[in-house]
Amino acid sequence: MLSGPSGSGKGTVLKELLAKNNNLFLSVSATTRSPREGEVHGKHYYFLSKDEFEARIAGDGMLEYASYCGNYYGTPKDAVYEMLNAGKDVILEIEVQGAMQIKERCPDAVFVFVMPPSMNELKHRLTDRRTEDAETVAKRMQAAVDEIRASYQYDYIVVNDTVSEAANTLDEIIRVQKCSTGHMKEFIDEVLEDE
Amino acid sequence: MLSGPSGSGKGTVLKELLAKNNNLFLSVSATTRSPREGEVHGKHYYFLSKDEFEARIAGDGMLEYASYCGNYYGTPKDAVYEMLNAGKDVILEIEVQGAMQIKERCPDAVFVFVMPPSMNELKHRLTDRRTEDAETVAKRMQAAVDEIRASYQYDYIVVNDTVSEAANTLDEIIRVQKCSTGHMKEFIDEVLEDE
Numbered sequence: 001m002l003s004g005p006s007g008s009g010k011g012t013v014l015k016e017l018l019a020k021n022n023n024l025f026l027s028v029s030a031t032t033r034s035p036r037e038g039e040v041h042g043k044h045y046y047f048l049s050k051d052e053f054e055a056r057i058a059g060d061g062m063l064e065y066a067s068y069c070g071n072y073y074g075t076p077k078d079a080v081y082e083m084l085n086a087g088k089d090v091i092l093e094i095e096v097q098g099a100m101q102i103k104e105r106c107p108d109a110v111f112v113f114v115m116p117p118s119m120n121e122l123k124h125r126l127t128d129r130r131t132e133d134a135e136t137v138a139k140r141m142q143a144a145v146d147e148i149r150a151s152y153q154y155d156y157i158v159v160n161d162t163v164s165e166a167a168n169t170l171d172e173i174i175r176v177q178k179c180s181t182g183h184m185k186e187f188i189d190e191v192l193e194d195e
Numbered sequence: 196m197l198s199g200p201s202g203s204g205k206g207t208v209l210k211e212l213l214a215k216n217n218n219l220f221l222s223v224s225a226t227t228r229s230p231r232e233g234e235v236h237g238k239h240y241y242f243l244s245k246d247e248f249e250a251r252i253a254g255d256g257m258l259e260y261a262s263y264c265g266n267y268y269g270t271p272k273d274a275v276y277e278m279l280n281a282g283k284d285v286i287l288e289i290e291v292q293g294a295m296q297i298k299e300r301c302p303d304a305v306f307v308f309v310m311p312p313s314m315n316e317l318k319h320r321l322t323d324r325r326t327e328d329a330e331t332v333a334k335r336m337q338a339a340v341d342e343i344r345a346s347y348q349y350d351y352i353v354v355n356d357t358v359s360e361a362a363n364t365l366d367e368i369i370r371v372q373k374c375s376t377g378h379m380k381e382f383i384d385e386v387l388e389d390e
Contacts, residue, residue, distance in 0.1 A: 115382075119389045148387055156371070157379035169374060176351070176371045179364060184352035187310075192343055194314045 001092050001099045002170075003151075004114030005144035007126040009160040013114060014093060016167035021174070025083040027092045030056070033071040046076060064094070064101035074098075089174055096150040103153070110177055111154040112170065117161050119144070196287050196294045197365075198346075199309030200339035202321040204355040208309060209288060211362035216369070220278040222287045225251070228266040241271060259289070259296035269293075284369055291345040298348070305372055306349040307365065312356050314339070 004010035018024055030046040032053050041047050048056070053072045056062050065074025075092055083090050094102070102109050116122035122144055126137045151157060156173055160166040177183060199205035213219055225241040227248050236242050243251070248267045251257050260269025270287055278285050289297070297304050311317035317339055321332045346352060351368050355361040372378060 113376075115386065119386055145387065148383060151383055152376060152380065154376055156374045157376055157383065158374055159382070169371075172367050172371050173374070176364075176367050179351045179353055179368070181308075181347060181349055181352055185347070187354070188343060188346055188352065191310065191314055192340065 001094055001102055001109055001111045001154075002114065003094055003096050003099050003111070003147065003154070004160075005116070005122065005147045006140050007122045007129075007144065008114045008116050009125070009163060009166070010093065010114040012163050013158075013160055013166045013170065014091065016163055017091075017170050020167065021089075021171055023087070023089055024174075025088040025090050027075055027080050027083075027090055029073055030062075030065075030076050031071055031073045033069075033073075048072075063092075063105065064098040066095075066097055075102075096147050100150070100153065108182060110156070110173070112156045112158055112173060113148075113151040113154040114166065115148065115151065115157050115159050116144075117159055196289055196297055196304055196306045196349075197309065198289055198291050198294050198306070198342065198349070199355075200311070200317065200342045201335050202317045202324075202339065203309045203311050204320070204358060204361070205288065205309040207358050208353075208355055208361045208365065209286065211358055212286075212365050215362065216284075216366055218282070218284050219369075220283040220285050222270055222275050222278075222285055224268055225257075225260075225271050226266055226268045228264075228268075243267075258287075258300065259293040261290075261292055270297075291342050295345070295348065303377060305351070305368070307351045307353055307368060308343075308346040308349040309361065310343065310346065310352050310354050311339075312354055 002010060002014060014026070018026060028042060028044070028046060030048050030053065032048055032050050035041065035045070035047050039045060050072070053074070056076060057065060061077050063075040063077050063080060065072055075094070075098070080090050080092075092102070099111055103111065116125065119141070123137070123141060126132065126140050132140070158166050158169050158173070197205060197209060209221070213221060223237060223239070223241060225243050225248065227243055227245050230236065230240070230242050234240060245267070248269070251271060252260060256272050258270040258272050258275060260267055270289070270293070275285050275287075287297070294306055298306065311320065314336070318332070318336060321327065321335050327335070353361050353364050353368070
């Protein structure tokens with residue numbers, strides 16, 4: 001589970017990570033909002049009707065979901081488990097509330113928060129985009145503070161000082177999970193049975 | 196905390212790890228047994244008298260200790276904390292019981308268990324040494340089973356298939372701990388205060 005405030009550079013880090021790690025699968029969210037120009041069903045989002053989305057919720061088919069500006073957004077379970085069963089590592093780029101829903105439901109999930117090196121640097125990054133006015137930047141800064149307050153509940157904090165280092169660290173975090181005792185339980189069982 | 200049965204190759208892996216990671220400090224145990232030929236105080240062991248050792252226990256100066264064949268063995272706190280305060284990463288090569296004592300007292304410690312790829316391979320390694328008779332090998336195998344049963348309580352299991360890979364994995368485990376939220380708490384605090 002990868003979260004981080006707007007301006008943390010989480011998207012860029014993720015892109016670099018996906019380019020270097022072929023075993024990763026980036027989960028595609030579902031939404032009831034209309035596709036924007038160029039958006040492809042199954043690539044950018046799964047575009048579902050409200051009825052379809054609510055049927056999935058009712059059938060316990062969503063790992064997490066939220067309602068935002070009158071539309072549903074969420075993570076369909078099936079694609080995630082299909083990839084996990086195929087031996088892939090699945091990444092969800094997800095906001096804090098969704099991550100906290102998953103924390104309750106999937107104790108094995110690993111939670112990584114991408115942090116800006118400082119609030120000052122975050123402000124620079126948000127301002128340098130030049131696409132947002134001062135008011136939007138102020139709102140994003142406030143949202144970032146709220147998100148960073150939630151970061152204490154994550155497992156790892158990756159400071160995005162340089163993109164390539166942050167992507168390397170993420171890659172190492174993924175590799176190291178494979179020798180966590182939770183992941184290795186079956187191996188220990190086998191070694192002991194072998195005896 | 197690094198544990199693993201005799202024949203797991205833990206010592207060889209540790210040697211390779213120490214050669215490649217300059218920030219590591221290998222903790223030196225204390226004992227009340229007499230130095231053997233060539234053993235250097237402060238390098239192989241801290242050789243203490245029984246009174247000195249018991250005074251350290253009484254003064255809460257041991258991270259863990261045990262009595263074995265009429266002698267004390269243990270880890271003096273002071274050197275470990277001196278190195279930690281100097282920014283070093285400290286490794287304790289420690290048997291399972293000592294590790295479990297530390298687990299209770301140091302919630303921040305990270306526990307890694309070095310595993311042989313299989314019991315069969317372990318037996319080969321113990322037999323190939325040719326220094327031990329069949330009875331000793333059988334005893335070591337039984338001891339290994341007991342230790343591996345305790346490995347479920349460790350944080351990470353590193354399978355020593357090849358020494359260099361196992362040493363790399365250990366190195367990654369150490370690096371990744373630095374972005375665990377426990378380690379990053381002060382950084383998060385600072386970022387939030389900065390705002």
